[in-house]
Amino acid sequence: MKLYYAPGACSLASHIVAREAGIEIALEKVDTRTKRTEADRDFLAINPKGYVPALELVDGEVLTEGAAILQYLADSKPDAGLAPAHGTLARSRLHEALSYVSSELHKSYTPLFNPATSEEVREERKAYLVKRYSLLDQVLADQPFLLGEDFSVADAYLFTVTQWAGYVSLDLSDFQALDAFQARVRSRPAVQAALQAEGLVPAKAA
Structure with missing residues (x-):
């Protein structure tokens, strides 16, 4: 399989999951x-939508949309335990979490990367993100991960x-719990390997 990515973009999540699952x-x-x-x-010509991630499968088909790719990779290696089994409430909780991150966080960042966005809109989006992160901080104060x-x-x-x-x-x-979560995830070997491969952190000396 081949992952089309941009360094640090949302495709990083798919890259991390592939490494966590041991998928080459x-x-x-x-x-x-x-x-x-x-x-x-x-x-x-590969992904007419024009954005990453895109995952080219072994048969040549191309899968797009981050949430779909994340679940496809997890289901390819169920023993890695990266997604609950289909048909369970836990799997619905996963859908719930992915939807929240996608619609409430990911999309709210988009105008902040656009230099043409007005200061008024920037401040509104930032306030919105803070409000949405506050809910996640409460969740992460009681447990190490979203699920x-x-x-x-x-x-x-x-x-x-x-x-x-x-x-x-x-x-x-x-958001102290969120900060601890970020540090916890960043310290995982697969995450470090993905960050290094994308040039986002220096590679460790041999």
Whole structure:
């Protein structure tokens, strides 16, 4: 399989999950501005939506949308325990968490990365994000991960989008449980490996 990604973008969550599950994937970086890949392919021919992540499967099919890719990878290696079994309430809780991160957090960051966004809209979006993060901080004050004691694909997604706070000057310093969560996830070997592979942290000296 091949993951089309942009360093630090939401595709990082899929990259993390693949490493957590022990799934070997090839990586191909995408310039989201020019829509060209590092192999000089037209990314729009691969994913007409024009954004990452996109996962090219072994049969040549391409799967898009982060939440779908995260669950596909987890279900490919169920023994890794990254997603609860289908048909359970726990799986519905996973859908709930992924939907919350996608609709309430991920989409709220989008205008903050646009230089044309007005200051008024920026402040409104930041206030909205703080409100939404406050709920997650309460959850994480009582348990280490979004679904409880075990790391799941939802945690990879939350970690990834929360990394963006520093890039858009969003102050989350009041949320101690969230900060501890970020540190907890960042320390995982698979997460460190993904961050290093994308050039987001220095590679460790041999």
